[in-house]
Structure formats: structure tokens, C-alpha cells
Amino acid sequence: MPGIHAWGSYLPRLRLKRSTVAAQLAWFNRSIKGLATGTRTVGNWDEDAVTMAVAAAQSALNMVSEAKPGRLVFASTTAPFLDRSHSGLMAEVLDLPAAIQTQDVSGSQRAATSAVLAALASEQHTLVTAADRRAALPGGGAEMRYGDAGAAVLIGPGPGCAECLATWSAALDFVDHYRSQDLGRDYELEDRWVRDAGILATVPDAVQAACAEAGLEVSTIDHLVLPLPARHGRKVASALGLPAESLADTLHGEVGETGTGHSLVMLAALLERCASNQVIALVGFGQGCDVALFRTTAALESIKDSPFADALANGRELTDYLKLPYFSGQLSLDEGIRAEADKRTAMSTYFRRHRDLNGMIGSVCTACDTPHFPRARVCVACQAVDQMDDYRFAHRRASVKSFTEDWLAATPSPPFCYGNVAFEGGGNAFLEITDVEAGELSIGSPLKMAFRVKDYDRARGFRRYFWKPVPAGDNHG
Amino acid sequence: MAEGIRDKVAILGMGCTRFGERWDCGYDDLLLEAFQEGLADAGIGADQLDAAWVGVFYDEQSQGKSALPMSMTLRLPNIPVSRVENLCATGTESLRGAAYAVASGAADIAVALGVEKLKDTGFSGLPERTYGSFEDLYLPNFTAPGAFAQLAEAYAAKHGIPMDQLKQAMAHVSWKSHQNGSLNPRAHLRSTPSMEKILQAPIIAHPLGVFDCCGVSDGAACAILARPELARELLGADQPLVTIKALQLAGSSGVEMFHDSWDGTYTPTTRKAAQRAYQEAGISPSDIDMLEVHDCFSVTELVLMEDLGLSEEGQAWRDILDGRYDRDGQVPCQVDGGLKCFGHPIGASGLRMVFEMYLQLLGRAGERQLESPRYGLTHNLGGIPNRNIAAVSVLGLGDSVTP
Numbered sequence: 053m054p055g056i057h058a059w060g061s062y063l064p065r066l067r068l069k070r071s072t073v074a075a076q077l078a079w080f081n082r083s084i085k086g087l088a089t090g091t092r093t094v095g096n097w098d099e100d101a102v103t104m105a106v107a108a109a110q111s112a113l114n115m116v117s118e119a120k121p122g123r124l125v126f127a128s129t130t131a132p133f134l135d136r137s138h139s140g141l142m143a144e145v146l147d148l149p150a151a152i153q154t155q156d157v158s159g160s161q162r163a164a165t166s167a168v169l170a171a172l173a174s175e176q177h178t179l180v181t182a183a184d185r186r187a188a189l190p191g192g193g194a195e196m197r198y199g200d201a202g203a204a205v206l207i208g209p210g211p212g213c214a215e216c217l218a219t220w221s222a223a224l225d226f227v228d229h230y231r232s233q234d235l236g237r238d239y240e241l242e243d244r245w246v247r248d249a250g251i252l253a254t255v256p257d258a259v260q261a262a263c264a265e266a267g268l269e270v271s272t273i274d275h276l277v278l279p280l281p282a283r284h285g286r287k288v289a290s291a292l293g294l295p296a297e298s299l300a301d302t303l304h305g306e307v308g309e310t311g312t313g314h315s316l317v318m319l320a321a322l323l324e325r326c327a328s329n330q331v332i333a334l335v336g337f338g339q340g341c342d343v344a345l346f347r348t349t350a351a352l353e354s355i356k357d358s359p360f361a362d363a364l365a366n367g368r369e370l371t372d373y374l375k376l377p378y379f380s381g382q383l384s385l386d387e388g389i390r391a392e393a394d395k396r397t398a399m400s401t402y403f404r405r406h407r408d409l410n411g412m413i414g415s416v417c418t419a420c421d422t423p424h425f426p427r428a429r430v431c432v433a434c435q436a437v438d439q440m441d442d443y444r445f446a447h448r449r450a451s452v453k454s455f456t457e458d459w460l461a462a463t464p465s466p467p468f469c470y471g472n473v474a475f476e477g478g479g480n481a482f483l484e485i486t487d488v489e490a491g492e493l494s495i496g497s498p499l500k501m502a503f504r505v506k507d508y509d510r511a512r513g514f515r516r517y518f519w520k521p522v523p524a525g526d527n528h529g
Numbered sequence: 530m531a532e533g534i535r536d537k538v539a540i541l542g543m544g545c546t547r548f549g550e551r552w553d554c555g556y557d558d559l560l561l562e563a564f565q566e567g568l569a570d571a572g573i574g575a576d577q578l579d580a581a582w583v584g585v586f587y588d589e590q591s592q593g594k595s596a597l598p599m600s601m602t603l604r605l606p607n608i609p610v611s612r613v614e615n616l617c618a619t620g621t622e623s624l625r626g627a628a629y630a631v632a633s634g635a636a637d638i639a640v641a642l643g644v645e646k647l648k649d650t651g652f653s654g655l656p657e658r659t660y661g662s663f664e665d666l667y668l669p670n671f672t673a674p675g676a677f678a679q680l681a682e683a684y685a686a687k688h689g690i691p692m693d694q695l696k697q698a699m700a701h702v703s704w705k706s707h708q709n710g711s712l713n714p715r716a717h718l719r720s721t722p723s724m725e726k727i728l729q730a731p732i733i734a735h736p737l738g739v740f741d742c743c744g745v746s747d748g749a750a751c752a753i754l755a756r757p758e759l760a761r762e763l764l765g766a767d768q769p770l771v772t773i774k775a776l777q778l779a780g781s782s783g784v785e786m787f788h789d790s791w792d793g794t795y796t797p798t799t800r801k802a803a804q805r806a807y808q809e810a811g812i813s814p815s816d817i818d819m820l821e822v823h824d825c826f827s828v829t830e831l832v833l834m835e836d837l838g839l840s841e842e843g844q845a846w847r848d849i850l851d852g853r854y855d856r857d858g859q860v861p862c863q864v865d866g867g868l869k870c871f872g873h874p875i876g877a878s879g880l881r882m883v884f885e886m887y888l889q890l891l892g893r894a895g896e897r898q899l900e901s902p903r904y905g906l907t908h909n910l911g912g913i914p915n916r917n918i919a920a921v922s923v924l925g926l927g928d929s930v931t932p
Contacts, residue, residue: 083686219635259701331882389652409666424787426667432787453795454914457735458675460654467735470669471679472793477855480787482915484669490735495686506666518667 053055054172055212056346059240060112060182060204061320061360062104062345063307065522066094066370070196077191087196092308094370095185096201097464098486098504099380101128102138103517104183104202104382106145106503110447111359112179112204115148119206123153127164130184131156134513141233141517142181144410145503147444161279163312165336165387168344169219177208187380194238195376197281199308200439203316213352214323214332216344219265220258223340230521249282254341255280256291259333262343273345274330275300275322279314300332306364311337320360324500328352351469354511368489376462379464389463395509397516412501412519414479415440423479443479445501450475450521452497457490473499473521486523500524531580533775533809537632539927540754540771542571545884548748548872549717556591557602557644559749562604563877564642567751569706572763579636580609581652584623584643584876586616587656588597591646599642616911617825619643620879621778624752626870627858628773631754638759643881644749645874654745674742675734676913677826682736683793684832688843695734698846699827700727705855706824706863711872712897717744717872721857741827744871750880752887757927771890774904775809777802781916791915799836799908800918806836806921810904813837817860817923818902819889821882823910824867833908834862837921864889879920882907886924 063218074088095104109485113119116162124146126139139154157163164182171178183202188194208210229245231238255278263270270292277300278285285299300322303310310317315336322332328350336342370376377383405426406411414425419436423443430437455471462468469485485493486504499521506518544566545557554562560583568575583599585592592598596610615622620643627641641706659666665884671836685695704724710716722740730738755763779802785791807813812838821839823828834845838854839860848854854862865871865885868878886905888894904925 062678064744091831353625389650390654390657394659395655395665396668401662402666405663422788428661428787433784454679456675456678456682456737458672458678458733459731459735460674460733461670461672462657468670470671470675472683474789478789480791482668482671482786482790495682507670516666 053211053216054207054209055215055349056205057177057208058112058206058213059320059323059359060108060110060115061317062107062111062202063363063367064095064099064104064200065366065368066096066375067091067367067372068162068370070375072373073196074350080191084099084191084193084196088192090305092196092199093201095378095379096487098279098520099185100132100505101130101183101185102142103133103502104185104200105181105204105506106142107360108183108202108204109146109179111179111357114355114357115355115521116206117216120177121148121152121206123155123171123174123178123180123513124148125157125167125171125178125180125359126157126184127157127167127312128184129158129161129163130186130210131158131409141410144407147411147413161312161338162336162340162342163201165315165334165342165344166221167341168207168334169221172216172219172344175209177206178312178435179204179206182313182316183382186311186314187382189237189382190377194240196308197304199310201307201310201313201317203313203320205316211349211351214346216346217268217331218262218345220262220265220343222254222258223337224254226254227339233406251280251337252287254394255288255335255337258341258343260290260334262333262345266345268345270294272331273298275326275332277315277322277332277334279309279318279335290309296431303315318362323352323356324360326352349407375465379458387462393462394511395507396512397509397514402471402516411444412446413442413444416443416479421478423475423477423480445475445479446476446519448475448501449524450499451500452493452495452499453480454495455485456491469493479498484520485522492523498524516525530808534628534632535774535811536753536757536772536927537710538773539571539648539754539757540887541638541735541760542569543750543752543884544570544701545715545750545881546748547715548609548744548746548881550648550740551747553649554747556585557598557654559646559747560599560602560642560644563644563749563751564640567640567753571751571753573638575603576606578605578608578638578640580627580630580639581605582611582623582626582639582641583614583871584613584619584654584879585645585651586614586619586875587645587647587658588614588657592644605920615918617823617875618778618879618909618911618918618920619876621909621922622879624880624883625776625778625785627752628776629819631756638755640753640755641752641760641880642749643877643879647843647874648747658712663742670819672734673913674817677829678734678737678916679793679826680832681931687792687794687885690846692736695846696739698730698831698849699741700724702824702827702830703727703869706867706869708795709856709864709897710866713866713871716866716870717746718866718870737826737828743825743868744870744872744918746874748872748874748877748881750877751885752880752883763881770893771887771924772811772927774923774925775806776922777806778918778920780918781912786915795913796836796910796917797917798917799910799921802919802921803837808925810923812904812923815833816904818904818932819861819864819886819899820906821863821867821885822867822908824863824869825910826872828864829910837906837908861899864894866900878911879907882909883922883924890924890926
């Protein structure tokens with residue numbers, strides 16, 4: 053049977069205490085006081101479903117050096133484009149071969165688990181990435197419960213670190229919530245109705261059916277990965293006759309509900325703490341139910357990477373609540389005339405250099421070994437002409453050669469930080485530095501590269517991406 | 530090294546507008562103002578010009594492309610006209626075109642004009658611009674203060690200078706220029722803020738505060754150049770003559786931006802251009818009596834003192850605090866207020882620096898006149914520390930060098 057060969061996870065660095073939200077908005081909605089425990093993740097202004105899925109995919113690909121996925125699937129309900137292949141873009145960002153099958157899936161909170169089920173049924177190594185950045189209006193429960201994150205699993209032939217035992221899927225047009233193009237945000241229905249008429253009527257049956265398919269007793273399940281509020285999870289476990297301890301951490305305390313990828317985020321957190329020979333039921337819920345049963349193998353014990361734990365540790369408290377609605381498009385601020393600068397992308401220019409930009413690929417002089425970004429034809433050091441090989445920078449560490457914190461430049465999150473950056477092994481570039489606060493950088497600060505939104509072209513509904521250094525110090529993975 | 534143009538080009542006359550927020554003037558009014566003053570100073574008419582150059586950087590928001598807006602505004606009589614642009618070194622580029630025309634004999638008399646109408650954007654600071662369709666895809670959306678601020682932390686780290694001490698030196702640079710600018714009726718900023726006020730100003734781009742940044746100004750300047758023999762004929766043999774002793778440019782090859790060898794603390798182009806300029810003029814840095822440098826930001830002026838060979842490496846901040854570059858110091862710098870306080874109408878700045886040297890050498894600088902300077906240096910920088918065009922010129926009196 054196929055299995056999971058690697059996993060990845062990404063959490064944005066910003067962490068917002070729910071009590072900070074309540075302090076701003078409990079005057080409007082007293083009920084959110086009851087939700088005011090723990091923290092949720094908040095994507096920075098330059099993060100979206102694509103960038104978070106990329107970061108998660110990078111950590112998954114780092115886990116297994118021999119990983120060569122022939123398929124790349126991106127699951128999200130908040131992908132920025134209705135008509136442009138995000139997975140095709142991501143294949144270039146991840147520097148995967150052009151001869152790859154890519155697919156974007158969407159449409160429900162079950163999109164990611166459905167992609168996993170399809171991957172398990174495939175003969176090929178498939179990298180399933182998933183991420184959501186769900187916007188919620190200020191003052192509601194969704195804003196409190198949600199979080200932003202990305203996840204990835206590499207699925208392929210052979211048991212890997214978690215062998216698939218069986219899968220089960222059922223469809224049901226149960227509209228517990230929806231998000232239409234017309235409305236643009238989630239419209240949620242009554243919680244108890246969702247629990248009784250939806251979750252409890254669907255999930256236990258599906259898990260049982262999957263177990264029957266695998267020839268397993270339900271009671272052999274060690275871990276139930278349910279991307280649902282814990283109080284509903286306990287009801288599901290109870291209906292299945294499983295102890296509450298079998299429920300995997302919903303990550304409500306530190307992350308929040310992260311959308312379609314949430315099962316996979318929970319799975320990543322679980323696998324990092326899981327022993328071998330454990331049975332895991334991975335569940336997706338949304339207009340039906342997906343279940344995949346896995347048994348962890350001895351190979352799991354040899355994996356030392358912990359992308360989820362690393363991402364969790366790389367947090368910084370967000371004390372300015374308003375950045376959440378502002379960064380997620382729920383609040384307009386006076387950005388000034390300077391922000392009116394036109395960000396139109398010349399698509400033919402972009403296309404000439406798309407692999408270089410997306411994969412952060414420059415060149416290295418074969419005469420003197422000097423790396424260049426962007427790609428150069430004439431070597432800056434020895435002036436050799438057209439003696440260059442490709443040279444990828446995206447995975448290289450770097451350090452700050454010079455920097456500033458610019459309070460004048462138009463940016464959604466001042467100060468705008470940028471500087472001359474020196475790469476380990478050679479090569480220099482003048483780059484925007486993100487995920488830093490005033491006072492955080494100094495000359496020589498260690499950096500690593502992250503794929504982010506470079507500019508939003510609001511007039512044309514386009515966004516362009518590029519790589520930016522982020523801190524790579526002790527607590528930054 | 531090539532023969533150069535030392536003493537092959539004389540300044541017949543110059544003009545320079547008041548710099549500042551000239552809300553009532555368009556680029557054409559500014560140009561005409563500088564041109565009329567230059568013609569009157571030279572004692573010639575427009576019909577005696579053989580060629581004209583104009584420098585303007587932000588053409589999009591003022592005059593548009595080409596030299597035609599200039600030649601039509603000034604009603605030049607069908608002579609060769611060119612518009613040049615080399616970022617903030619545009620003014621020097623205009624001077625260079627006209628100087629080369631005269632030095633080569635292609636023109637007996639040529640005019641170099643520079644103009645910038647910056648204050649039509651509706652907001653403070655420099656206009657936003659694109660870096661071309663490719664660079665926009667990966668370069669940070671930097672500002673000029675942010676790009677130059679880079680020098681400060683890198684310089685402080687390299688030389689082990691605590692930032693508060695470097696800030697003191699930077700503040701002294703600005704304090705001195707405000708003192709100088711207050712004596713200049715054409716200057717944009719004539720206030721004299723205290724060191725304390727300068728140090729406590731709001732930060733624009735760390736560690737640069739408001740007073741570390743030069744003025745964003747409207748203005749124009751003009752230099753009318755002629756062969757020295759012709760200039761003597763026109764001005765009278767008894768009149769002192771200012772000649773160009775050296776005019777050198779150095780543009781980045783990309784090393785600063787792309788190679789490990791540059792540490793972000795200096796401008797290699799300035800070092801190259803200065804070396805060549807001293808050689809062309811046949812002088813050494815110690816012969817310089819005064820200078821106007823590209824003090825777009827206080828920290829720029831600070832590192833330039835080293836790049837021009839006037840301070841030892843890592844010592845400029847001490848020399849500045851010691852008053853070496855004050856008006857009453859050993860080598861007065863920015864006697865007219867500099868970009869900092871005279872202002873920085875980009876296309877005009879390189880010519881404005883020459884204007885001050887011209888006035889000082891002729892003893893016409895009024896209240897700020899220095900005591901018999903012999904050589905003046907101008908330094909005009911286009912671009913940002915990691916890629917730029919550095920222009921270094923030396924000016925002196927026509928008889929101060931034996932050919």
C-alpha cells in the first residue's frame with residue numbers, strides 16, 4: 053500500500069492572543085469573551101495561501117532528499133486566482149521539473165483530504181500542499197477561531213513513515229457554512245445543528261466504513277485527526293467508542309482553525325510526536341467526509357525533522373490587533389499618495405525570466421565560480437561572457453550586509469526593511485527583508501529565503517511574488 | 530590616462546535660481562530665470578550660443594522628453610540641443626556635454642542647463658518611479674533615504690563606532706550645512722536648527738532623521754562655457770577666469786550590488802573618479818580649498834570625505850566632529866548649504882555646485898565668501914550606494930595652473 057513519505061508544515065510568525073481581539077471588540081460582541089483564550093496565527097501582509105503552501109512544501113521536500121514528486125496538488129479555498137494555476141506556479145517556486153502534473157483543488161473544507169485520497173490512489177509520488185488564509189469580519193467568532201497555516205504531505209508508493217490501510221469517502225450537500233463569490237466571506241450556521249445534523253450524522257459512519265474496508269476494529273484507532281472543534285470531536289470519539297485521549301490536538305490553543313489544510317496541519321503536529329505502529333484516522337469534513345487510515349512504520353522513528361514544532365517555536369506576538377483585519381482585507385487604512393504607485397506587471401518581461409524569479413535561480417560563472425542574482429551574462433568578477441551555469445539561491449542562507457528600517461516607503465506594515473544581502477557561498481542582492489520588526493536586524497544577522505507576495509496590483513487584481521529574506525536566528529528555524 | 534580637458538574650458542557666465550518650493554513656477558520659468566542670469570553674467574546673447582545641453586531627471590512630471598521643451602522655451606536659434614539624464618548626477622552630465630563640445634572645438638560657446646520641477650507631485654519627498662519592467666519584479670520598493678541609510682549601520686559596524694556617536698557626526702554634518710545655508714539668499718532651507726533638534730528629529734529611514742535628509746526642491750542652474758582664449762577676449766584680459774581643471778565620471782560595474790568584495794560602507798565610484806580628477810587637475814587632495822559634495826543625506830557626506838581622500842578611512846566622523854569641514858574649518862564643505870539646505874532640484878544640482886565654486890573663486894560669494902580659495906571640488910552622485918555614477922570636478926582660476 054502507498055504511504056506518507058514526508059510531511060511539512062508552516063505557521064506564519066505573527067501570533068495574536070485572542071484576549072487582544074476581545075479587548076478591542078467585546079464591546080460589540082460579548083460572546084467572544086468566552087473564546088478569548090490562547091493565540092491564533094496571523095499571516096503577514098505578504099503571505100497568502102500560495103506562500104504558506106510553498107513554505108510547507110519546502111519543509112516536506114527537505115525531509116526526504118530523494119523526493120521526486122511527479123504530481124503536485126494545491127488545495128485551498130482562498131487561492132488568490134480563480135483562473136491561473138497556483139500549483140503550476142508552485143512547481144517553479146519549488147524548482148520541480150517542468151514535466152510534472154499539477155492540479156489545483158478547492159470547493160470545500162474537504163479539498164485537502166480529497167487530494168490526499170486521490171494521491172493514495174495514484175501510482176505516482178504526489179506532493180499535496182494545502183493552505184488557507186480565511187478572512188473574517190471583525191467582531192465575530194470566526195475571527196477568533198480561525199488561524200492561518202500551510203501543510204504538505206508527500207505521498208507515494210511504499211509504506212513510507214505511515215502506510216495507508218484504507219480510505220473512505222462520502223458526499224453530502226450539508227451546508228453548515230458556505231463562502232460564495234458573491235458574499236466573499238464565510239456565512240456560518242448554528243453550531244449545534246452543524247454538530248447534530250452534520251458531524252455526528254456523517255463522521256462516525258465514515259470512520260467505521262473505513263475501518264471495515266481495512267478489516268480493522270474501530271477500537272484499534274490510536275489517533276483520530278478531526279479538524280473540528282474539540283467539543284464536537286469528543287462527541288465523535290464517544291460515538292465511535294474511542295477515548296477522548298485518542299483525539300489529536302486541534303491546535304486551537306496556539307494556531308486556530310486553518311481551513312482546508314487543517315487536517316494536514318494537525319497530522320504534521322501528530323506525526324512529530326507519534327511512535328511507530330500506531331493507527332491514525334485522518335478525517336476531512338465538508339459537504340461529506342473523507343477518511344484515510346494509516347499505520348505508522350519504523351521509518352517514522354528515523355525522521356528527525358520537526359517542521360511543525362519548528363514553525364510553532366518561530367512565533368512573535370502580534371500586539372496590534374488591527375493588523376489582522378487590515379492584512380486580510382477587512383479594513384481600509386489611509387495609505388497616502390505614495391501607495392498609489394503603479395504596480396503593473398509586464399507579463400512578457402515576467403515570462404522571459406519566470407523560472408529565475410519563481411525559483412530564485414541566478415547563475416554562477418564557470419570561469420571563476422562567482423554566483424550572480426539575477427542571472428548575468430557577463431561575470432561581475434572576471435568579465436567572462438556567457439560562461440554561466442544555473443545557480444539556485446532560494447535554499448541558501450544569507451546575512452545582512454547593510455539594512456535600513458524605512459518609515460517613508462509605502463508598505464502595509466512599516467517600517468519597510470531592506471538591505472544588501474550576502475549569500476553563503478557567494479552572491480549578493482539588494483532585497484526586501486520581511487517578518488522583522490524595528491530594532492531586530494543588525495549587520496551580519498542570519499537570514500533565509502521565503503517566497504512572498506512582492507506587490508499587489510489592486511487596480512488590475514494581480515499580485516506578483518518573489519523571494520525575501522526572513523530572520524534565520526536561533527528561534528527562526 | 531587621456532590628456533583630459535584641464536584649462537581647455539572656461540566659464541563665461543553662470544546663473545542659478547533660488548531653490549525651494551517654487552509653487553508659482555513651472556520648469557520653463559525656472560529654466561528661463563537661470564538662463565537669463567547666465568546670459569547677463571556672460572554678457573552675450575542667445576544668438577552667440579553654438580550648442581545647448583539640458584539635464585532633467587524626472588521628465589515624466591515636468592517637461593517631458595527631449596531637449597525641445599528647453600530649446601522652445603528659450604527660443605534657441607536652431608542650434609544643436611540635447612537632453613541628458615544620469616540620475617542625480619544629471620547636472621554634471623549636462624556640464625560634461627557642453628564642456629566636451631567646447632574642449633573639442635565643436636563649439637566656441639556652449640550652454641549647460643539643468644532644471645527640476647519636483648514639487649508637482651502633491652506629496653513630500655521624491656516622486657515614485659519604476660526601475661524598469663524587470664527590476665520592478667525583484668528589487669525592493671526602496672526610497673532614496675532608505676537606500677543611503679544603508680551606509681550608516683554598515684559603516685558603524687565596520688569601524689566599531691557606537692551608533693549614537695555616528696549620529697552625532699551625522700547631525701554635525703547637517704548642523705553645519707544649515708549654518709551655511711542661512712547665509713545664502715538662494716537657499717531653500719535657511720533655518721539654523723540646534724544639534725539637539727537635529728538629533729531628536731523623527732526617523733525617516735533608520736538611522737536617518739528628517740534633518741539628515743536634503744531638501745526636495747525646484748530650481749534651475751546654467752553654465753555658459755567658452756574656450757579660454759575666447760572667454761578672455763569677451764570678458765577682458767584683466768578679468769579672472771574660472772576654468773575646469775578636471776571633470777571625471779565613474780559608473781558602477783555592478784560590483785557593489787553583486788559581489789562580496791564591497792562591504793556597503795563607501796562608494797568605490799567616487800574613489801575612482803576622484804583619483805582621476807586629481808590626476809587630470811595635477812593636484813592632490815590636500816590642494817583642495819573648498820568642496821561641494823553630494824550630501825543628499827548626512828551619512829553620504831560623511832563617507833564621501835573618505836572616498837575623496839580628504840579623511841583617513843574610518844576617521845571622517847571624527848574630522849567632522851572636529852569641525853574640519855565647517856565653513857571656518859580646514860576644508861570648508863557645502864559653503865552654500867549643499868543639497869541639504871541650498872536644495873536638490875536634481876537636474877540642476879551638479880551645476881549649482883559649480884556655481885558656488887565659480888562665485889567663491891571670483892570672490893563674489895558675499896557673506897559666505899572664503900579667503901582666496903584656489904581649487905574647488907564638486908562631487909555629484911547619481912544613484913544609490915550600491916550602484917551609482919560618481920562625478921568629480923575640480924575648478925580653479927585660469928592662471929592658477931601652468932600648463
